[in-house]
Amino acid sequence: MASKLGLAGGIPERRVRPIWDAIDSRQFKNALKLTTTLLSKHPHSPYALALKALILERMGKPDEALSVCLNAKELLYKNESLLMDDLTLSTLQIVFQRLDHLELATSCYEHACGKFPNNLELMMGLFNCYVREYSFVKQQQTAIKMYKLVGEERFLLWAVCSIQLQIRSNLLMVALAQQSDLVSGLKMLQPFCKEVLCGNGGEKLLLLAEGLLKKHVASHGLHEPEALIVYFSILEQQAKYGDALDILGGKLGSLLMIEVDKLRIQGKLLARAGDYAAAANVYQKILELCGDDWEAFLHYLGCLFEDESSWACETINTPINPPRYVECKLTHLTDEVFDSCMENASAFVQKLQAEASNDSLRNPYLAHLEIERRKCLFRKNNDDNLVEALLQYYSRFGHLACFTSDVEAFLQVLPPEKKMEFLDKLMKNSNSLSVVPTRALGQSITLLKTEELIGNMFNLSVAELEGSAVQMAELYCKNLPLSKDLDPQESMHGEELLSIVCNVLVQAVNCSSFGCGLWFIVTYLVHVLVVHPYFPPKKNLKTIVLAVLLLCLKTDGKRIEETDEPMPMWDLSYGVASFPLACKWFLAFQGCFLVHFQHSCLKLKQSSCSAWKSVNLAKLSFGTSFDSKSLIITGLFWRTRDLGYFIEAIMVLEFGLTIRRYTFQYKILLLHLYSYFGALPLAYERYKSLDVKNILMEAVSHHILPQMLASPLWADLSNLLKDYLKFMDDHFRESADLTFLAYRHRNYSKVIEFVQFKERLQHSNQYLVARVEAPILQLKQGADNIEEEGSILESLKCGADFIELSNEIGSKSLTFNEDFQSRPWWTPTTEKNYLLGPFEGISYCPKENLTKEREENVRGFIERKSLLPRMIYLSIQSASVLYKDNSEINDSLADPKISTELKALLDRYAKMLGFSLNDAIDVVVGVSRGLKPYEVFGSDVIDWLNFAVFFNAWSLNSHDSGQQGGERTPGSWHVVNSLLENYILGKLRAMGPLIQSPQGDLPILVKLVTEPLAWHGLVIQACVRTCLPSGKKKKKSGSTDQSISLLSNAVRDAIQSLCSVLEEVAKWSQDQIKSPEDNKIDLLVSSLKRNGGAGKVFNILETLASSPNETELGDRISQALRSWSPVDVGRKIVTGQCRVLSEFWRICESKIKSLKTLKQQIAQV
Amino acid sequence: MTTIRRFCCNDLLRFCFRQSRPFNRNLMGKVEGQGESWHGHVIAVTIAPEYRRQQLAKKLMNLLEEISDKIDKAYFVDIFVRASNTPAIKMYEKLGYVIYRRVLRYYSGEEDGLDMRKALSRDVEKKSMIPLKRPIRPDELE
Secondary structure (H helix, E strand, O other), rough: HHHHEEEEOEHHHHHHHHHHHHHHHHOOHHHHHHHHHHHHHOOOOOOHHHHHHHHHOOOOOOHHHHHHHHHHHHHHOOOOOOOOOHHHHHHHHHHHHHHOHHHHHHHHHHHHHHOOOOOOHHHHHHHHHHHHHHHHHHHHHHHHHHHHHHHHHHHHHHHHHHHHHHHHHHHHHHHHHOOOOOHHHHHOOOOOHHHHOOOOOHHHHHHHHHHHHHHHHHOOOOHHHHHHHHHHHHHHOOOHHHHHHHHHOHHHHHHHHOHHHHHHHHHHHHHOOOOOHHHHHHHHHHHOOOOHHHHHHHHHHHHHHHHHHHHOOOOOOOOOOOOOOOOOOOOOOOHHHHHHHHEEEEEEEEHHHHOOOOOOOHHHOOOOOOHHHHHHHHHOOOOHHHHHHHHHHHHHHOOOOOOOHHHHHHHHHHHHHHHOOOHHHHHHHHHHHHHHHHHHHHHHHHHHHHHHHHHHHOOOOOHHHHHHHHEEEEEHHHHHHHHOOOOOOOOOOHHHHHHHHHHHHHHHHHOOOOOOOHHHHHHHHHHHHHHOOOOOHHHHHHHHHHHHHHHHHHOOOOOOOOOOOOOOOOOOHHHHHHHHHHHHHHHHHHHHHHHHHHHHHHOOOOOOOHHHHHHHHHHHHHHHHHOOOHHHOOOOOOOOOOOHHHHHHHHHHHHHHHHHOOHHHHHHHHHHHHHHHHHHHHHHHHOOOOOOOOOOHHHHHHHOOOHHOOOOHHHHHHHHHHHHHHHHHHHHHHHHHHHHHHHHHHHHHHHHHHHHHHHHHHHHEEEEEEEEHHHHHHHHOOOOOHHHHHHHHHOHHHHHHHHHHHHHOOOOOOOOOOOOOOOOOOOOOOOOOOOOOOOOOOOOOOOOOHHHHHHHHHHHHHHOOOOOOHHHHHHHHHOOOOOOOOOOOOOOOOHHHHHHHHHHHHHHHHHHHHOHHHHHHHHHHHOOOOOOOOOHOOOOOHHHHHHHHHHHHHHHOOOOOHHHHOHHHHHHHHHHHHHHHHHHHHHHHHOOOOOOOOOOHHHHHHHHHHHHHHHHHHHHHHHHHHHHHOOOOOOOOHHHHHHHHHHHHHHHHHHHHHHHHHHHHHHHHHHHHHHHHHHHHHHHHHEEEOOOOOOOHHHHHHHHHHOOOOOHHHHHHHHHHHOOHHHHHHHHHHHHHHHHHHHHHHHHHHHHHHHHHHHHHOOOO | OOOOOOOHHHHHOOOEEEEEEEEEEEEEEEOOHHHOHHHOEEEEOOOOOHHOOOOOHHHHHHHHHHHHHHHOOOEEEEEEEEEEOHHHHHHHHHHOOOOEEEEEEEOOOOOEEEEEEEEEOOOOOOOOOOOOOOOOOHOOOO
């Protein structure tokens, strides 16, 4: 080709090289200059133009680049005599790809291949184009042409892989058409689903592939092991296992150089062919060669039981952390068959155990456990044997860190009492620990972890829990010298202990120091009564007091522990934070409390309905579930939190990190504790220290993303979303290139896997959420300036694409690629966080599989959220077109299209909330007038308030809105104003200082201000803009003047209302920011130094840190211990919280400023 | 439970964390180079904390060596390691690797890297393991 002759695209290479050098060193201006010179000499060279386009694209000028590319393309097509080399085409291809015009690149290559039909290089380029477009049929046709041209094995395999992709894609489409369900569709893609292949051309295609391979093998043989594997899969898909086995046993089998690889294929083929006895023999051989292959053992058992389930295939929806055991079919077996299978298996496993050459080979012993597990499942009567086997496993491997995860699956088949029996026996063993210190430590840790796994910790009293935590901390300190000589990068001995201590402390938080059920009930009752957004009216006060007194009577006058704390002047506006404290005070000074309570209630607003509901709820909990234990484990679990334990958990982990800063488990636990504590910047810092990049973002960012989405840390959130979306979008753009790389490197089995993986990521729930949240964040950021918001909306195509997403999402199957196993058990998924309660009475640490439920939730969330950009756009339009040129349309309102579309969206939005449009309007109107309680909004309060805001915007520009709320404009304005005002202020009053009430309602407060309130602000801005006289407008008619004056009054009221709400919120934030840092730190640290309650573990660590034994611990650890400062940790928490508050305050201030400007403007109308 | 098998894309989503950085419980390798420098290269080898101290890294390394030797017919296997990562260096030495050369400021322009090598059966005279006398710069890497 031309380039081989020292020419590049027909131009001498020496002229082109400096341009490429400049591009490579990112000197685009220089590169462009050089290209202009080149073009002056070669004005009709498509290559020179392609270079120019490439540079323009890199310079961020996509439009110019496209136009230059199109010129080059035209020249290529026009001038028959011009060179058609791959260099020119591939350069153009790069630019077209970056401009998202793959089809143009493809057509260039198609044209070139048409002109030079025998040019292999061009054909490979064309094949590559089809790979990028996922055009499997065309890929196949091109590969076949190449194969015919040169007869090379690789092109044949390219064709065969393309055939396999076609079959996969055909099946997928059929499945989608039949079932509208991608998950079922993908399940159908499992290779053994022969019936689906029929009638869809699948069989013919497979026959074609087989025929091509057979013919090639006959004439040329095969040379690549990967080619052989593809051949096997083609045969397997047609259930031609015998043929595959013949090939494997023949000459071609020698391509597989590693013996066990060959045996694994043979075993699978034999099993698939139904020759289970032969397959079992093969798996025995594998296990003899490779004693630690657990999967092979499961297949071996599968063969003995003639059960295919262990060969189930992965689909794109396969959970990323599948269960540790496989489902097994046993019901088809008779007792005799089962017994003889088990006997054979046991004999073989004993042989493996006897032959095991080293001590760390766990598989033969796990195999014994699996045999016992199956016996339990089959007969359900020999649990004792399994318990015995578990004890034996402990005596051999109890010191290993993987013990608990190894036995988890086996424990699951035991009934609770047997689990406890196992634990008791283990505990008795704890007296005979190994003499090797590291081994003894490992065994001790295993005991604790097993106790945690079995759920025994939940049965312990607070004193026992504390005792356990203290014991662990002591164990940690005692064994610290073992790590004296370790490199700082190595895991330390006993590192896990601190993580378990943290979990125990988090759990301890649920128990009160009173240890009495009454405490929980009273706390709950008071919580229900007072934290309520609507406080009880005076007339119901008696009932409430009566309920509280009844409650006290029900305790039969049991004496309640007194506290030393002084009685405060309890003000209800002090809020939820002080509940545990308030309850203690209440218990200590019941009389005074009631007086204060009564006094406070007198100040409250009216809401008979909600108050009654609260009282009934309180009566209900009081009447039906007085048992303290059930209350602890049910709804009240986390409501009775003692902050001290939390701080202690944080201190323990920070202490651990001071000694070894690499322990990621501590960082993840801290990340969640800090998030809960309202110190989000610290949580984010811990997240960043995990150095999460690339694909890890998909698997790991669930730890931080949900909290950040509800936070005022917009800059950090924006980076988080931007990095994640960039990685994902880049991957989608480039994954086909990786597939092509797999073709080129003859790594054929990866071709299908890469395509499948891309699909998995494209359906990622997190990706779709981020795609919706990113623009919403932009809209939040720009909401104080309507002009800015306008351009943001414009860049989002006025929300049109998101409407499409909302329409599609219902039929989309979602994948969950997050690694939830790395989450602490008290926050097993993003939706389930047991810190926030309620804790639902489960008997051991939960790791539920909630995929189905989560999928529904996420779908609903995306469906709703993706309507927002469009609704915001339409609301602004609705308020902007108001009265424009209305003299011509005779006082009717302008632009019916906007009104119709907005109404349709409101209708959809209402339906998603479970109501018809009219009913939803009734609900918001009802709540705003105090006729309905806020509870009707349930957990969708933000969506309801958004609905009210958009309803108001629609009312401004609608004919029929008058029917809904009486007077058109002022009615709906009033609804929104009062909803926002009452709800936000209610929340605010119920909130205490962040330092005393971690988490609380701050995230919801942030959402209220930055979402519905912000959107309402935009509607106001649009109205002000519309009301303002602009010189160009025609003189308005009398009725218009009247309308404008009505509107401007409504807008003035709305501004006033929002301003006063925001000022209160800003003041609340500012008060907390200003409160002295040292006091807050004291509060945190002193919570660890009270008599009784938290602090015991902390004291142990403090004692160690205060006088480290340098000889025992070594320099590094001693130095680390000396640098330990709990006050610094306290300061970090306080600073972290302050940053969140400052950011929130800044947002409020910016809104206040914007509203004040509007106020001045509207005053001129 | 342990099974040593080929790496697949979904494994990218199953994580353990290497020191402070998250990484897979896996070994990633490739073959590269020309002529006598055709070799197996270990990109990363990590073991989840739970499964450490069971000689799993040794098993993974042995497998990579076997593949590089038998299938890819490579001359040697090499691995780059941070000069400060003493535990890893010790482990590779135990597995028969030697420090072939030092690469100055190889890691983010800050820390030196050590290129450690082990000869395979094709390198009969073990030429690939004769240490270089002087350190090299990253741009001198072939």
